[in-house]
Amino acid sequence: MGVSGSGKSTIGKLLSQKTQFPFFDGDDFHPEANRQKMATGQPLNDDDRKGWLLALNELARKQLGSGSCIIACSALKETYRVLLQKGMASQIKFVFLRGSYEQVLARMEAREGHFMPASLLTSQFDTLEPPEDAIIADITKKPEQIVSEIMETLSKKTEFGLIGLGVMGKSLCRNLAHHGFRISMYNRHAPGQEEHIATDFKNEFPELREALPFDDLQAFVNSLQAPRKIMLMVPAGKPTDLLLEELLPLLSENDVVIEGGNSHYTDTRKRGELLSVHGILFVGCGVSGGEEGALNGPSLMPGGEKSAYRIVRPFLEAIAAKDGNREPCCAYIGPEGSGHFVKMVHNGIEYAEMQLLAEVYHIFAKTGRSPDQTADILGSWKAEENSFLLEITVDILRTREDDHWLIDRILDKAGNKGTGNWTTIAAAELGIPATMIASSLFARYISAFKDDREIMEATYGQASETSHIDKKTVFEAYRAARLVNHYQGFRLLREASAIHGWDLNLSELARIWTNGCIIRSSLMEKLPAILRSGDHMLLHPETVTSLKAWKPSLSKLVSACVESAVPVPVFSEAINFFNGFSSAHLPANLIQAQRDYFGAHTYRRNDDGGEKIHHTNWKKTKGS
Numbered sequence: 291m292g293v294s295g296s297g298k299s300t301i302g303k304l305l306s307q308k309t310q311f312p313f314f315d316g317d318d319f320h321p322e323a324n325r326q327k328m329a330t331g332q333p334l335n336d337d338d339r340k341g342w343l344l345a346l347n348e349l350a351r352k353q354l355g356s357g358s359c360i361i362a363c364s365a366l367k368e369t370y371r372v373l374l375q376k377g378m379a380s381q382i383k384f385v386f387l388r389g390s391y392e393q394v395l396a397r398m399e400a401r402e403g404h405f406m407p408a409s410l411l412t413s414q415f416d417t418l419e420p421p422e423d424a425i426i427a428d429i430t431k432k433p434e435q436i437v438s439e440i441m442e443t444l445s446k447k448t449e450f451g452l453i454g455l456g457v458m459g460k461s462l463c464r465n466l467a468h469h470g471f472r473i474s475m476y477n478r479h480a481p482g483q484e485e486h487i488a489t490d491f492k493n494e495f496p497e498l499r500e501a502l503p504f505d506d507l508q509a510f511v512n513s514l515q516a517p518r519k520i521m522l523m524v525p526a527g528k529p530t531d532l533l534l535e536e537l538l539p540l541l542s543e544n545d546v547v548i549e550g551g552n553s554h555y556t557d558t559r560k561r562g563e564l565l566s567v568h569g570i571l572f573v574g575c576g577v578s579g580g581e582e583g584a585l586n587g588p589s590l591m592p593g594g595e596k597s598a599y600r601i602v603r604p605f606l607e608a609i610a611a612k613d614g615n616r617e618p619c620c621a622y623i624g625p626e627g628s629g630h631f632v633k634m635v636h637n638g639i640e641y642a643e644m645q646l647l648a649e650v651y652h653i654f655a656k657t658g659r660s661p662d663q664t665a666d667i668l669g670s671w672k673a674e675e676n677s678f679l680l681e682i683t684v685d686i687l688r689t690r691e692d693d694h695w696l697i698d699r700i701l702d703k704a705g706n707k708g709t710g711n712w713t714t715i716a717a718a719e720l721g722i723p724a725t726m727i728a729s730s731l732f733a734r735y736i737s738a739f740k741d742d743r744e745i746m747e748a749t750y751g752q753a754s755e756t757s758h759i760d761k762k763t764v765f766e767a768y769r770a771a772r773l774v775n776h777y778q779g780f781r782l783l784r785e786a787s788a789i790h791g792w793d794l795n796l797s798e799l800a801r802i803w804t805n806g807c808i809i810r811s812s813l814m815e816k817l818p819a820i821l822r823s824g825d826h827m828l829l830h831p832e833t834v835t836s837l838k839a840w841k842p843s844l845s846k847l848v849s850a851c852v853e854s855a856v857p858v859p860v861f862s863e864a865i866n867f868f869n870g871f872s873s874a875h876l877p878a879n880l881i882q883a884q885r886d887y888f889g890a891h892t893y894r895r896n897d898d899g900g901e902k903i904h905h906t907n908w909k910k911t912k913g914s
């Protein structure tokens with residue numbers, strides 16, 4: 291690609307000789323209508339070009355079926371290039387023949403018998419939108435040198451690098467390789483502990499035969515095509531900062547770093563600012579799906595500068611899971627740390643979804659059911675209320691070890707790595723009652739007090755059995771609580787978007803969570819349409835019908851569990867939130883009066899339009 295006169299045909303033909311891939315001059319593929327228009331001296335507009343660009347796209351597609359090809363096409367605008375690579379972005383490489391106006395003009399004038407009006411060249415330069423991710427060839431060099439540099443870049447340097455070959459990093463590398471990307475892989479070297487990790491990993495999987503393994507960071511960086519695209523999959527916090535500190539001096543302007551760990555969104559914002567000072571682009575990308583998702587298609591939530599996302603988009607979209615319409619479960623989220631904020635809330639929703647299933651398991655255990663019997667019931671729910679977490683719970687409950695259920699041997703102290711904690715803090719800071727997320731976090735914390743719990747039970751007695759709670763009640767309560775949980779999570783996202791000016795597309799977020807991620811579910815599949823409709827999620831007609839039908843079971847379940855001393859903190863939050871949120875009158879008037887009484891915090895009245903601020907001298911008016 292490049293302006294007229296930049297040497298596309300010369301370089302294309304030479305490349306064709308070297309590679310043996312056929313060469314096509316794009317100009318030969320104009321439809322008849324375009325030819326006639328050009329013959330009359332009229333310039334082509336974008337609409338005219340569309341059919342032509344799609345014809346070239348078709349040509350490339352056909353050629354890729356039997357090898358590859360080289361096409362000369364000016365491809366001056368980004369939109370043209372998007373059309374050219376439609377449906378096969380990861381397989382197209384642009385070579386941009388770059389030169390100044392004066393250089394191109396001089397070349398044109400030197401061509402015997404060739405005249406190009408200066409005005410035409412000016413319009414070419416005016417239209418040109420230089421590509422952000424192309425092999426750049428300097429047209430002042432000799433054609434042979436240009437071609438050998440292109441060949442070297444294409445044959446030796448890799449397209450994408452990944453740092454951190456742990457659970458997620460390894461799976462993502464294999465996923466990238468499955469999609470035909472040439473990758474470099476790096477893991478740190480710690481003598482006696484972490485040695486030859488990347489090489490051993492490469493040797494383990496045949497799909498990595500083309501991948502380059504490194505335990506030397508400088509060599510890893512040098513192996514990548516410019517602008518480099520490097521993804522980090524290391525623990526969030528200090529390790530990420532240490533790694534960036536080491537990496538930064540090795541990078542060049544316009545390189546892109548994608549940080550895929552579960553980082554706090556404020557760290558992401560700071561890192562983006564730091565890297566931008568050095569001209570490095572930064573994408574803070576939420577990744578969900580665990581080990582299997584990373585291998586077969588995760589859900590990806592990239593945030594940061596849009597220009598940075600455009601460069602890495604072909605890679606991220608290729609490896610992402612695909613939704614029901616075969617669209618990638620990956621979409622640009624928004625600026626600064628928004629991608630990591632969204633991933634954090636995803637995990638918050640995940641916490642509550644997990645805790646609800648844990649409470650269901652507990653209730654059924656208290657009815658005397660074995661893990662297998664509970665698995666049978668949960669398995670029967672899949673037809674109407676399926677989710678990834680429900681499916682794995684069924685698998686977990688059925689898993690046996692030496693004739694015992696494994697679940698019975700797992701210590702009941704839940705761990706966490708921080709995202710539920712951060713979501714709870716963010717909800718509190720933004721004034722959003724994400725009570726189910728907060729409660730599921732605290733349920734994990736309560737579980738950690740195992741010693742206290744044992745002493746308390748010995749003192750106060752055990753929960754009684756709950757055989758009077760029927761399966762239908764539990765199922766309906768579970769369905770109602772899930773709706774409330776999703777409402778709270780999306781409400782938190784909406785508020786964050788408004789406060790931070792991120793312009794999050796909530797419907798699109800729900801769409802990219804329909805596959806690949808941990809909270810994918812049949813409910814999530816309904817949310818894009820509901821959120822797109824602009825309706826309040828809890829007032830959408832379908833939700834209203836469901837909640838009216840299921841709410842009595844939620845109340846009944848929580849009452850019965852409280853009676854039996856079976857802890858159901860997250861089910862309780864669901865019904866209490868719902869009851870409060872659907873009460874036109876709450877006792878908050880008394881809170882306001884108390885605040886005014888002891889601290890003169892003032893209050894508003896409901897009999898004067900609520901505009902004015904009032905204060906009462908409560909002691910003086912006492913009893914009057």
Ligand SMILES: NC(=O)C1=CN([C@@H]2O[C@H](COP(=O)(O)OP(=O)(O)OC[C@H]3O[C@@H](n4cnc5c(N)ncnc54)[C@H](OP(=O)(O)O)[C@@H]3O)[C@@H](O)[C@H]2O)C=CC1
Binds near residue numbers: 484
């Ligand atoms: N596991 C999951 O389900 C998910 C995890 N995540 C996030 O992805 C990131 C990676 O997770 P995961 O793969 O599970 O973690 P692992 O612990 O399995 O792997 C971490 C990797 O980071 C490397 N590493 C650790 N510290 C440093 C350092 N200071 N410098 C360089 N490399 C370092 C480790 O190298 P070494 O082997 O030498 O120790 C290892 O390769 C985390 O931020 C996590 O929160 C996101 C979504 C899901």
Ligand SMILES: O=C(CO)[C@H](O)[C@H](O)COP(=O)(O)O
Binds near residue numbers: 808
């Ligand atoms: O991001 C994830 C899933 O989406 C990770 O698995 C994360 O570790 C889960 O959080 P926690 O460890 O706090 O349970």
